[in-house]
Amino acid sequence: MNGWRNLFPNAWYVAEREYRSRATSRSFLIGTVILAAIAFAATQLPVLIDVAEGTSRTRVAVVVRADNMPSDSQAAMTATLNGQTNSSTHQAFVLSWYQGGDAAAAQKSLEDGKVDALLLVDRDPASQNLSFTLRTNLASDGQPVNVITNAATYLALDDGLARAGTSIGALQRTKVTVLPVLGSSAGPVNSISREVSTNLLSTGLIVLIFMAIITYGTWVAMSVAEEKGSRVMELMLNATTPLQMLAGKVIGNGAAGLTQYGIILGAVIVGLLAQGPIHRAVVSGSSTSDSFGGLSVPVLGAFVVLFVLGFVLYSLLYAALGSMVSRLEDVQSATSPLMMLIMIGYFMSIFGLQAIDETWVRIASFVPFFSPYLMLARVSVGHVEVWEFGLAVIFLLVAIAIALVVAARIYSAGVLLYGQRVGFRQILRAARVSR
Amino acid sequence: MALVIDSVSKRFGEVQALDNVSLEIQPGEVFGFLGANGAGKTTAMRVVLDILRPDSGTVTWGGRSNTELPHETWGYLPEERGLYAKMKVLDQLVFFAKLHGVKPKAAERETRDWLDRFRIPEYADRRAEQLSKGNQQKIQFIAAILHDPQVLLMDEPFTGLDPINAALLKEAFLEMKNRGKTLIFSTHQMETVEELCEAIAILDRGRIVVGGNLRDVRRSSGRQVVRLAVEGDPEIDWLATLDGVRVTRRGQDYVEAEVAKGFDPELVLQAALTRRCKILRFEIADPSLEEIFIEHVGQMDTSERTLAPRAVHA
Numbered sequence: 001m002n003g004w005r006n007l008f009p010n011a012w013y014v015a016e017r018e019y020r021s022r023a024t025s026r027s028f029l030i031g032t033v034i035l036a037a038i039a040f041a042a043t044q045l046p047v048l049i050d051v052a053e054g055t056s057r058t059r060v061a062v063v064v065r066a067d068n069m070p071s072d073s074q075a076a077m078t079a080t081l082n083g084q085t086n087s088s089t090h091q092a093f094v095l096s097w098y099q100g101g102d103a104a105a106a107q108k109s110l111e112d113g114k115v116d117a118l119l120l121v122d123r124d125p126a127s128q129n130l131s132f133t134l135r136t137n138l139a140s141d142g143q144p145v146n147v148i149t150n151a152a153t154y155l156a157l158d159d160g161l162a163r164a165g166t167s168i169g170a171l172q173r174t175k176v177t178v179l180p181v182l183g184s185s186a187g188p189v190n191s192i193s194r195e196v197s198t199n200l201l202s203t204g205l206i207v208l209i210f211m212a213i214i215t216y217g218t219w220v221a222m223s224v225a226e227e228k229g230s231r232v233m234e235l236m237l238n239a240t241t242p243l244q245m246l247a248g249k250v251i252g253n254g255a256a257g258l259t260q261y262g263i264i265l266g267a268v269i270v271g272l273l274a275q276g277p278i279h280r281a282v283v284s285g286s287s288t289s290d291s292f293g294g295l296s297v298p299v300l301g302a303f304v305v306l307f308v309l310g311f312v313l314y315s316l317l318y319a320a321l322g323s324m325v326s327r328l329e330d331v332q333s334a335t336s337p338l339m340m341l342i343m344i345g346y347f348m349s350i351f352g353l354q355a356i357d358e359t360w361v362r363i364a365s366f367v368p369f370f371s372p373y374l375m376l377a378r379v380s381v382g383h384v385e386v387w388e389f390g391l392a393v394i395f396l397l398v399a400i401a402i403a404l405v406v407a408a409r410i411y412s413a414g415v416l417l418y419g420q421r422v423g424f425r426q427i428l429r430a431a432r433v434s435r
Numbered sequence: 436m437a438l439v440i441d442s443v444s445k446r447f448g449e450v451q452a453l454d455n456v457s458l459e460i461q462p463g464e465v466f467g468f469l470g471a472n473g474a475g476k477t478t479a480m481r482v483v484l485d486i487l488r489p490d491s492g493t494v495t496w497g498g499r500s501n502t503e504l505p506h507e508t509w510g511y512l513p514e515e516r517g518l519y520a521k522m523k524v525l526d527q528l529v530f531f532a533k534l535h536g537v538k539p540k541a542a543e544r545e546t547r548d549w550l551d552r553f554r555i556p557e558y559a560d561r562r563a564e565q566l567s568k569g570n571q572q573k574i575q576f577i578a579a580i581l582h583d584p585q586v587l588l589m590d591e592p593f594t595g596l597d598p599i600n601a602a603l604l605k606e607a608f609l610e611m612k613n614r615g616k617t618l619i620f621s622t623h624q625m626e627t628v629e630e631l632c633e634a635i636a637i638l639d640r641g642r643i644v645v646g647g648n649l650r651d652v653r654r655s656s657g658r659q660v661v662r663l664a665v666e667g668d669p670e671i672d673w674l675a676t677l678d679g680v681r682v683t684r685r686g687q688d689y690v691e692a693e694v695a696k697g698f699d700p701e702l703v704l705q706a707a708l709t710r711r712c713k714i715l716r717f718e719i720a721d722p723s724l725e726e727i728f729i730e731h732v733g734q735m736d737t738s739e740r741t742l743a744p745r746a747v748h749a
Contacts, residue, residue: 017522234517
């Protein structure tokens, strides 16, 4: 066939038709609306979490039996407890302070469930340091217990400093860097949240590519099988070449997919912009969530490149496999080998995120079928050289060129084979003898 | 300028779909492929269209190989009919025309013209799935000719059509012939072939068993058919006793007999006169295409046309 010579404009016409029929189909419209709604809802999750947290405050009873406590102990304790939660929008801890109070009464309210934790503050007679006893049914390694423990340590330190003739406040005023372990505003805490958000971002981007390849790749396969099943293929065969059809289908469905992604992305952006106002309206306070943490221009650029190339590579194969069946019901089983391949790449990258510098991750990130995931994972975590990325892209392009030739052969043979499921052997034989 | 199929063979696994097929179709001719199902008609057309590549042999049109000719040379109406079910008739016809290199505006104008010719202009904005089978067939025919191809290949164009639609399509067919197009179609309806074709080829299991000008084909067996009716003797029993004469059919008012090769059918007339019969009808004809077909392909045909014997359950 003289397919290479005149890929266009016929490929454009096919792409245009594919795009139109896909983008105006009911399933596309419904799917887009549902996904956009889900995406919008997802952006409001932090608000929901804050609302949910607001109703589950941790009530702490502090019974102080020690003497000579620093004068502002209660206020400092309240501030430390609530300052250490991720959100400053509400009081996560409610403090009941019993100076020299009765431990038995407090113990009773703990047992009755009126408070969640009971903190006894004593002074060690030998060292004069404060000692603490925490009684609670809360998980011993949970966040509330950690926060209370930290606050107690802070109190002990403050007390120690007071006895030495100064205070934490005084130290801060003298520009001494204070207590990274304890402080809510110090460096290490921020960097932890940044790392978490980078990991979330990588996973998110990988899931985006994974979903796109499966969903829109299946569209391509379905479009081929449908055309074959309805026998329009016979008309198309004389009007176009397999290459023109392949290219048109990949471009058209890819563009429809990108349209859907664009709309979903729009919903996400609107959702994020609306987060603040909604948050203020619902929870009354300002949101501090940092959803875009770690998203930089290079990462976005790499995402777009890998997204497009990965989609093209996989959807060519989807088209080839789709040409082997003539009923929509058979598309899923025909494309299951490809599904396996995609899943393998996906899981490799999810595990790879935890071991980003391992040799197998590095090697796999150059393998065309896995690089859309793994190279993206490496880029988003930031452990990658420019030449490495370039090499992966070149490999992908080569793989696409090979896939195009192979897919066109399978396709031109497959679309003429009707009847039951066509086996791989049959296809290979047919591909060898036809054109 | 002829379409020349030269020693084309094509094999699918165990099946020899085309076996050293050679034939020549003149420009402007109406040519019929005859054959039972699976005889190789569709494969032959696909090879001409360069949808399938033959294992050996060549196809040329006007001296140019079909692998070099543009798609626009051919118009193809496939046997398996299909349209994009959800797409509007006008949109998909314009789409197909565009793929064949027709400018969008011209494509729309041509499409509307043809819909008018078929007296279905109101279908332009309907989706294909809303049309009856006969009307879909018209749309497909239009799709095959919109780009004004030189050669029109149609695979079983008349199957599944009611008589009215078949007549309409035949008229469109003849119009294409009058426009100087070369028409090639396959069928197993003998009457249609006798009505339309100038030349034919009968295919059997991938081989051309007989081919050429329709009249030559009918005479190729050397046999002739005699139809005789005489007064007062509807059976005409003596006819079967003549040398080289075999009674093939006893109609209500005449008897049909086949005169073997090398015998003069007029001997039958002489025999009747000798017996002093009053002749009501005497007719010499070529064997019908059906008879030729059965003669060549008969063996396979009988098993296809009769039911297998009923199973006997004790």
